[in-house]
Amino acid sequence: MSSISSDAFEKAYDLSLSNPSQFWGSAAKEITWYKSPKIILDTEKTAHGQWFVDGKLNTCYNALDRHIEAGRGEEIALIYDSPVTLTKRKYSFAELTDQTAHFAGVLKNFGIRKGDRVIIYMPMIPETVVAMLACARIGAIHGVVFGGFASNELAVRIDDAKPKVVVSASCGIEVNRIIPYMPLLDGAIELAEHKPSAVIVVQRPEFETELLPGRDWSWNEAMASADAIDCVPLNSTDPLYILYTSGTTGIPKGVVRDNGGHAVALNWTMKAIYNVEAGDVFWAASDVGWVVGHSYIVYGPLLKGCTTVLFEGKPVGTPDAGAFWRIISDYKVKSFFTAPTAFRAIKKEDPDAELLRSYDLKDFKILFLAGERTDPDTLRWAQEKLEKPVVDHWWQTETGWSIAANCAGLGLLPIKAGSPTKAAPGWCLEVLNERCESLRSGQVGALCGKLPMPPGSMLTLWNAPDRFIESYFQEFPGYYKTADAGFIDEDGYVFVMSRTDDIINVAGHRLSTGGMEEVLTSHPDVAECAVIGVADQLKGQLPVGLLILKTGAEKQTGEIIEECIQLVRDQIGPVAAFKKAAVVSCLPKTRSGKILRGTMQKIADNEEFRLPATIEDPVSLEEIDEALQKMGLSKARK
Numbered sequence: 001m002s003s004i005s006s007d008a009f010e011k012a013y014d015l016s017l018s019n020p021s022q023f024w025g026s027a028a029k030e031i032t033w034y035k036s037p038k039i040i041l042d043t044e045k046t047a048h049g050q051w052f053v054d055g056k057l058n059t060c061y062n063a064l065d066r067h068i069e070a071g072r073g074e075e076i077a078l079i080y081d082s083p084v085t086l087t088k089r090k091y092s093f094a095e096l097t098d099q100t101a102h103f104a105g106v107l108k109n110f111g112i113r114k115g116d117r118v119i120i121y122m123p124m125i126p127e128t129v130v131a132m133l134a135c136a137r138i139g140a141i142h143g144v145v146f147g148g149f150a151s152n153e154l155a156v157r158i159d160d161a162k163p164k165v166v167v168s169a170s171c172g173i174e175v176n177r178i179i180p181y182m183p184l185l186d187g188a189i190e191l192a193e194h195k196p197s198a199v200i201v202v203q204r205p206e207f208e209t210e211l212l213p214g215r216d217w218s219w220n221e222a223m224a225s226a227d228a229i230d231c232v233p234l235n236s237t238d239p240l241y242i243l244y245t246s247g248t249t250g251i252p253k254g255v256v257r258d259n260g261g262h263a264v265a266l267n268w269t270m271k272a273i274y275n276v277e278a279g280d281v282f283w284a285a286s287d288v289g290w291v292v293g294h295s296y297i298v299y300g301p302l303l304k305g306c307t308t309v310l311f312e313g314k315p316v317g318t319p320d321a322g323a324f325w326r327i328i329s330d331y332k333v334k335s336f337f338t339a340p341t342a343f344r345a346i347k348k349e350d351p352d353a354e355l356l357r358s359y360d361l362k363d364f365k366i367l368f369l370a371g372e373r374t375d376p377d378t379l380r381w382a383q384e385k386l387e388k389p390v391v392d393h394w395w396q397t398e399t400g401w402s403i404a405a406n407c408a409g410l411g412l413l414p415i416k417a418g419s420p421t422k423a424a425p426g427w428c429l430e431v432l433n434e435r436c437e438s439l440r441s442g443q444v445g446a447l448c449g450k451l452p453m454p455p456g457s458m459l460t461l462w463n464a465p466d467r468f469i470e471s472y473f474q475e476f477p478g479y480y481k482t483a484d485a486g487f488i489d490e491d492g493y494v495f496v497m498s499r500t501d502d503i504i505n506v507a508g509h510r511l512s513t514g515g516m517e518e519v520l521t522s523h524p525d526v527a528e529c530a531v532i533g534v535a536d537q538l539k540g541q542l543p544v545g546l547l548i549l550k551t552g553a554e555k556q557t558g559e560i561i562e563e564c565i566q567l568v569r570d571q572i573g574p575v576a577a578f579k580k581a582a583v584v585s586c587l588p589k590t591r592s593g594k595i596l597r598g599t600m601q602k603i604a605d606n607e608e609f610r611l612p613a614t615i616e617d618p619v620s621l622e623e624i625d626e627a628l629q630k631m632g633l634s635k636a637r638k
């Protein structure tokens with residue numbers, strides 16, 4: 001340990017690595033079990049480890065019912081604030097439990113049993129949280145799909161998860177438009193080979209949809225005739241949910257989370273990392289379609305007995321760049337979590353944070369940022385304007401919570417701009433070279449976690465046990481490969497620099513450039529293409545396509561580019577934010593045929609780059625540079 005530390009953090013960190021069973025066994029005591037686990041960590045079956053394997057619990061019981069039994073039933077569990085529908089509503093633990101128990105009854109009436117999958121394709125409304133918790137209540141496995149994904153992406157997830165039932169809503173609401181969900185869902189069901197037997201639809205007053213007789217059922221009607229169902233005891237390692245995330249191909253990875261490890265870890269993080277207790281108001285401004293929404297809109301805060309905020313709006317435009325300050329002030333939010341891109345959006349609209357002046361933020365203690373690296377400019381702006389600590393923390397869908405964080409509940413460490421601080425308890429992080437040798441402090445390499453992984457990390461990949469091993473454990477035996485590159489400095493501070501694969505991060509959303517390339521090459525006139533992630537002041541990165549057309553393509557290049565942009569929007573969804581592409585005559589490649597995406601990205605970002613000795617045709621780089629300049633990227637080079 002370096003000189004920069006706090007006693008509580010150091011003690012927790014050391015114990016978590018020297019005696020993980022003692023550390024997490026003690027954390028497990030804060031969860032209510034039907035059968036308390038005797039085996040805390042099992043590394044016999046898998047080197048990455050399984051947690052609390054002989055324990056039995058129910059996550060929904062821990063998130064809801066037990067708070068009522070503790071006499072807190074009338075306290076507020078969920079605040080729904082929706083500037084896009086001008087709605088505000090509070091749900092007590094008792095009310096949320098009642099709704100959840102009834103929706104569990106609805107699921108049971110539709111034949112859903114333990115282990116069955118339910119796809120949830122919904123906007124940020126309370127029914128989404130109810131549907132997730134109702135699945136957890138009866139041991140059904142939910143798969144929430146982000147509303148910004150198009151039919152094709154939804155179809156891929158339906159085919160992989162094979163849900164009996166899909167839960168959806170009549171529409172989502174963006175800043176400037178209503179998005180009818182049923183055409184997207186109908187399209188997905190038509191594309192998918194697997195056909196769910198029923199669709200349960202929340203009819204929103206902003207846009208009511210027609211229901212398909214025999215397949216679609218109204219949420220309200222189904223609820224009216226359902227009994228309230230109690231929680232079902234589950235094994236710790238029974239899956240709680242599948243959450244699909246981008247992999248290096250167009251086929252997403254279905255990250256599977258367990259019940260026991262997840263409940264113990266998330267409950268522990270609420271105090272240790274976010275420094276909140278039961279009764280405090282915690283807000284994560286994300287979307288339930290992402291891991292941040294799963295962990296810190298729904299499960300983490302409710303497990304701890306906090307009030308959580310469900311915000312259906314944007315940092316800007318609903319109605320202005322003061323929306324975040326309003327929520328923090330109105331609901332006395334103590335700890336707030338969002339993505340740096342949201343702060344960049346606010347800073348762009350209201351650079352002097354004028355709107356902040358009209359709100360009282362005295363209960364607000366600390367801001368957490370994640371989803372992408374917090375750039376020093378954004379960090380400084382947020383620190384200066386809020387006059388509160390601003391903490392960057394690093395994690396992934398796979399890990400479910402922080403790999404590196406400044407653990408506010410264990411004593412805040414000094415903040416270094418550009419670093420998510422130190423490895424969190426449970427994580428023994430090392431920087432490795434390609435020979436799996438540990439590098440010295442300051443040297444850049446692959447950020448890897450020594451096995452076992454702490455509780456809350458993924459159990460496996462749904463339907464893809466081999467891909468699970470290949471993706472995460474094969475390249476660096478004995479370690480979990482994060483697929484992020486970076487270094488650790490002499491004080492133990494972690495610096496995350498970039499991905500080592502083709503994943504890009506657009507407005508905090510994880511996307512695969514490989515997946516976009518697959519869509520682009522399906523255009524009849526595109527022979528070959530490359531998608532690169534270029535730096536963007538607001539969204540962090542944006543995808544840009546470089547296309548080579550088939551000989552004899554008859555359409556105008558402009559028309560083909562427009563069709564390609566539309567194709568990505570239709571196939572992946574608007575969230576891909578794919579809006580720039582150019583036609584070139586060739587792509588720079590090594591002699592072995594590998595496209596030099598990294599070099600093109602550096603040209604676009606106007607960074608220094610070194611040409612690989614094996615490049616086939618350096619001339620093609622000039623054409624790429626020119627094409628990028630025409631799109632407003634890169635700068636003239638000599």
Ligand code: COA
Pocket residue numbers: 146147148149172174175179285286287290292314315316338339341342345370371506507508509538539573574575576577
């Ligand atoms: N359903 C349908 N469409 C959606 C959607 C949803 N749930 N979410 C986003 N979209 C659409 C948007 O309307 C936009 O469409 P457009 O191309 O027609 O304008 C497109 O997808 C891109 O959305 P987004 O990346 O959100 O860009 P934006 O310009 O609307 O907003 C920010 C920019 C920075 C304000 C916004 O991205 C933001 O708040 N980001 C926070 C990130 C976050 O929560 N990340 C989760 C991990 S912490």
Ligand code: AMP
Pocket residue numbers: 245291369370371372373374392393394395396397398420482483484496498499505508509510
């Ligand atoms: P997701 O699985 O969508 O949460 O995306 C995970 C990826 O986002 C990580 O592998 C990183 O590349 C990036 N990321 C998330 N948080 C941070 C952070 N605080 N600093 C740097 N990169 C981050």
